[in-house]
Structures are given as C-alpha cells and as structure tokens.
Amino acid sequence: MLVIEDLHVKVGDREVLKGLNLEIKSGETFILFGPNGSGKTSLLMTLMGFSGYKVVKGKIIFKGKDITNLPVYERARMGIGMSFQRPPTIHGLKTRDLVQMCAKYAQNKEIDVLNLAKKVNFLDFLDRDINSGFSGGEIKRSELLQLMAQQPDLLLFDEPESGVDLENMALIGKIVKNLLRGNGESPRPDVPMKELKKIRQVSGLIITHTGYILDYVNADRGQVLMNGQLCCEGRPRDILEHISKFGYKECVRCLNK
Template identity: 60%
Template sequence: MLKIENLKVSLGDREVLKSVNLEIKPGEAHVLFGPNGSGKTSLLMTLMGFSNYRVTEGTINFKDRDITGMSIDERARLGIGMSFQRPPTIKGLKTRQMVALCSAGKEIRLEEMANRLNFEDFLDRDLNAGFSGGEIKRSELLQLMAQNPDLILLDEPESGVDLESISLIGEVINELLERKPGKDHAASSRERRSKRAKAGLLITHTGYILNYVDADVGHVLYDGVLSCHGNPRETLRCIQDMGYQECMRCMV
C-alpha cells in the first residue's frame, strides 16, 4: 500500500530525514519509535505532503501511484489520513462542521461517532480551541472516523491522554484499522486478518498504545535514519533496556 524508497527530506536548511526505506502492506500496522527530534513527526508530515517538508531525494508510492509531488488534499482523497499531535485552532469553525467537512459528503452518523468517543459536548466548540491533550486526540480520531482513510498516520495517539481514556482511544484506533478484537464475528480471526485492508503507521514514545493495538512491525528512527525493523514489543523492550544508543550501534 505504501512504499518509501531512499527518502531524504529537508525542513528549512536542515536535513530531517536522511535515509528512509519502508513498506507497509494492506492490513498492517507499523510502529515508529525514536527519541525526540529523530524525525518521526517529519516522516508523517512528509507522507501527508506538508509544504514545509521538502523531499530532496527518493520516492513515496501509495496504492501503486507516485505521490511524492502530490498536494495534501489529493493524498487525503486518495486515502491517507493523519492524527496530529498539535493541530491548529480554527476560530469560529465548530468541531461539528469540521467533522462534516471531513466526511466529504458521505453520510455519517456524527452524533453516534461523537458518542463513541465521549465527545458530544465538544461538537459545538471551536475546533481545537482550548482542547486538552486528550481532547485533541479524541477530536482527531473523530475527524478520522468521518474521513475513513485507508492509511492512517497517528502521531503519538496516547500522549497527554489519561489512563482511563487510553483504552477508549486504543479501541477506536483498532476500529479504524479494522482490528476490532472480539468473538462476535462470524469469520475466524485468520479470515478477518486476511480481509483487512486498512493500514496504519503509529508514533509512540511510551509504547502504552501497544497494550491496545497489536502492531505488526516496529521501526526505530534515529537521527533521520530508519533502522531496526522487527517485532514491535521486542524493539520496545530493547529500547527500554538498552536505550536508543544501542540502535545506533545496530545501524553500524
């Protein structure tokens, strides 16, 4: 679904991504670890197409199309969606209106979706105005529910979220990624796995979200270089035990 080859990206004068190769297949969920400033958010912003992030080398392919030069809205309409860490406040635009805009004319059950996220009380507030960390996450997920993208980029979905809400956020992410666990399905879990089409790329610092979302592959991004592809839990344990320095060595 997504294939990144030899990607180099600059933000202003600074090269923020030096070497990124990554492939995400339909139905897969990947996790991105890395210390602050390593380029994780830059990678997501580049995939979404934000103008500040300038691709200097390499290509991004999505659904077999080269999207390297594509505008943000074209990418969104092609099926990429992103949950932002610090989205801007849009004064006077009600959250309800934004969610409706995200649905792009599709019929959505807005109240039901908001209810799922305990977010009804925020629908008539200005988008992101004075939202706490956890409220921003729920607002972002609500917009993604309405948008229903095929590849979901999640920038630290658990940061600033209290322990009670984190399971809710985890459940909704699973739903978005068609990974809802449970026995009430007619199909076996193997069948469901094989039918699953949605893919995700998550940034996590703490790894908490892995308690709720069973990711398939973990990567470590260190100083703009993507490495150490492996089992996400093992990767997390390795980082916890040995620190990112160890990943540096693994690269060499």
C-alpha cells in the first residue's frame, strides 16, 4: 500500500525527517510512537502533501505509484485520508456540506450523511460551520465523519485520542476500528475470514502518545520516531509498555548504536 524510501524532509531550513524507510502493507495498521517534536506530525503532513513540508530526498510510493510530487487533492482522490489534529474553521461552510463533498471521490458516492452522523453522535452539528467552536472531542468526531464519507484506503490518524473524554473514547475507538476494517465489515459466519479480508483492504498509520487507541484497534506493528529517524520496531503494546516504564532512553541508545 505505502512504501517510504530514504525520506528527507525540510520545514524551512530545518530538516525534520532524516532518511525514513517504512512499508505499510495492505490491510496493515501501523502505530507510530515518539516524543513531542520528533517529526511524527511532519511525516503525516508530508504523506498528505502539504505545502511547507519539502521533500529534499527520497520518495513516497502509494499503490505502486510515486506520489512524492503530487498535489494534496490527487493523493486524496487516490485514497489517502487524514484526520487532522487542529483543523481550521471555515466560516459559512456547513459540516453537512463538507461531508457530502468528501464522498465525491469515494468508491461509494451515495452516502447518507444523517446515518453516518448518527454513528458518531454528530447530528446536532451538521448545520454548524465546520470546526467553528468545536471542542477537542467534537473535532475528532467531525474528522471521523468526514473520513467515513471519504472511505480512504490509507488512513492517517494524528493522535485520535487527544482531547477526548473517556465516554467518547469508546465511540471514537469503535469508529476508527470500523474505518480500518473498510467501514465495518464485521465477522460473519457465512463468509470465511479469508474472503472477508478480500472485500476491502484498508491500511492505517496512527500516531499515539497514550496508547488508548490500542484498546480498540488491531495494530500489527509499531515503531518509534526520534529526532526524525525511525527506530525500535516491535509489537505496539510492547513498545508502549517500554516507553511508559523507561521513557525514550532505549530509543536514544538504539539510535546511537
């Protein structure tokens, strides 16, 4: 699904990613850990193609195509979708209308905005201007609603649990899980697991600090990003346990080896 080769990225004059190599396979969920300022968000922004994140070396390959220099919207139309941490407010643009626009390039264009909104408990916000006065948790639900309409094949989540209270965490966890399963292909007795997997393969890249999201999604692999370099690959829960006990010391040692 996604292959990153020797990726170097600069923001202004500062190099924020220093030679990243990473592959995320179809149907795989990858967890990215790392201290503040290590370059996690920069990686997501670079994958999405935002201005200000300049690839100075290396390349990004998505679905077998080099997308390193493609504009943001083409990446989105190819199937990359991102949940923003701090999305901008757009006055006069109703949430309902934006959700409808998100479906324009989805596999299934016919979406039922009301039904989707109900799933994220967001009916009351459909007539509000997008992100205007939304709380942290409301932003998360709004972002998920847009992604549900967009139906991307590669999902980029920037801290899906930040600013969310415990009650909403369960809801958000469930939706993220459904999105990663291709919008909710639950196990069915009449379809073999092998076949179910073929229906739609969705991959995910999730940034997390707290690891709460790991209670909900079936994460395959994880890695730590330190000072713009990847290190310490392992099972996400093992990495989380290590970080919560010893911090990122191990990663520093690993990098300096």
